[in-house]
Amino acid sequence: MTVRASKLTRQRVRAAWVFLAPMLIVLALVAGWPLLSTFSYSFTDKTLTADSETRFVGVSNYVFYGPNLNDWDDELDGYFIVYEPDDALLVYRPDTDTFYDLDTDQPYADNVDRSQIFEWQGLLVDGLWWKSVWNTTAFAVISVALELILGMAVALILNANMPGRSVMRAAVLIPWAIPTIVSAQMWGWMLNDQYGVINEVFLGLGFIEDRLAYTANPLLALPSVIAVDVWKTTPFMSLLILAALQLLPGECYEAARVDGVHPIKVFVKITLPLIRPALMVAVIFRSLDALRIFDLIYVLTSNTRDTMSMSVYARQQLVDFQNVGYGSAASTTLFLIITSFTVVYIALGRVNFGGER
């Protein structure tokens, strides 16, 4: 027998739904709908061309074995193929899996060597995509690691009792407060190979003998982008860590002093375990940001292969090449990668967003 909820309980549940509804509706509109649209576009050959017809193409945007997708011709209702061994013009229609002669529209008599025509295509076999995945991963891992270490150091310094501490805290935040587009452009000029101040300083100090093109040199582009990101985002990391440090119980440290624990041991055995929950949350915030990095890379290095991130790749497909379907497939894959990273991270790290210890 089920117990009917009391009138008061039902009233509370109803009130909760009333309060939640606006947020749920807005979320569905601004997050749910675009996400679902992108997901569904990724199974079509939609483009930005106004008069083109959109077809459902299954998973072809992700992976496809067949003739070159760009050779599809709506009028022929098949792929236009130049078959080089016979020097013949053919049409391949997937629904019947047959080759036709372009002129007669009859099935082509000779045996066609499919390996000459068919190839693996799609996002998952695109070298540039995997290059961008690799770039993004390298960027995320290195920049978040550096930000964590530097942010921790800054936070520990700011946490110490010293004069002018509040001014220091505000000053440290400035790089984070500047809009990325502004700071990226600023760094772009500073890193410029002709008139950039960085080259001047390094030349003056004797670190380098010739001016370097930091954002154009394939070896230096990614490290440069990482350096700028570390400059920009370390304050955020140190602020989150500082907040955690401020909550630590002071008496524990006095107990450790009475116990005669070495300061390094205190840091490793007491401070680190106690701020671990906050560190985990800080790292996941930063990692999610880093995995979808776009503005900094796009402003500093545009569409260069050497620094192309997943977001830059998706934008190029969507906007520059106007391949909405293919670009959506890239976006969807990016979303899936980030989601699975998050799930694995939370599960393995037992991240506690509640802040309990």
Place this chain on the structure above:
Amino acid sequence: MADVTLRNIHKSFGELEIIKGVDLDVTDNEFVVFVGPSGCGKSTLLRLIAGLEDITAGDLSIDGQVVNDLPPAQRGIAMVFQSYALYPHMTVQENMAFGLKLAKESRQSIDQKVGDAARILQLEELLKRKPKELSGGQRQRVAIGRAIVRNPKVFLFDEPLSNLDAALRVQMRIEIARLHEDLNATMIYVTHDQIEAMTLADKIVVLNAGVVEQVGSPLELYHHPHNLFVAGFIGSPKMNFMTTSVTGVSGDSATVSLPGGAAITVPVQGGRLKAGDDVTLGIRPEHMMEGGGGDAQMPGSVFVVERLGGETYLYVRGGTDDLITLQAGGDSTAKSGDTVSIGIAASTCHLFDADGIAVSRIERHPLADVGRGKGPGSRAETPAEAG
């Protein structure tokens, strides 16, 4: 176990002087309680002994060695903090073993010490728990256990019971007293609770505004307070004070007038007083008698009645600035507005001169110099009353 000696200890934070020259001898195996109102410097004094604060001036020795410049860990002390200061991410066992492990003690010796401490404190069942899974009293026992395993020369307690509820506080108070007997250790204990001070201490140090007002056994402070501050601070409800003047003196008494016209002759060493001096007469509420009696009476009208069951407190208006508090029997029928006659026995009166210093009583209270009766260390020192 060891003596602790403080010689002219000063502590300033910038311009602000918190401890203004403290001299104190804590003998081996003694239980000394620092008591005083908030801000009197009692916790600071304890932290100076612990080494958590630097001493500005003066010498502190533990076991004969000057330890001013030694870090806490090398002073042979262990400290129990008000909010326990347990490491939240470690189990009870790890909390107690942490210091020993880092001191590179052998596994066997650590297990031995932690096991012993756990047995003394009845923590054996809880060794695998984290602090957040323990009650307040259990946490404080773990904190004490962490102190015990260090096998210190001196235990320092900083208001260890003030975060516990009243019932638990009584229980832990008894446990700490038992622990002191079991361990035969020198203990220094800070509290603002005078019941803890009276029940635990061999020797109480009353601090006020950074100076020691009086050092003595609990009953010495109660029966022979050195000055107005100690008289008002020890005892609850606090002692009644009446400003009055001397009408006559002899070698072993002083006669003062009472509100309402009567006079009382108090057995004190009146030699240093003379007729006409302003003095303060102090009488504890429990020594005032409802309905007259004693050597003199003063009239008053009852303002408020507080019934506690076992006793009744009458707050009486009787020609003084403050209300006079009178402790009557639990079956007192007095009610607000009644006129009462307050009886006073001369032997229970305290007399303080114009500077607030006590005029010594002729008879020393028989219990004033008796410690808690546990051996040589528990005897209080020779009284140092002015007079």
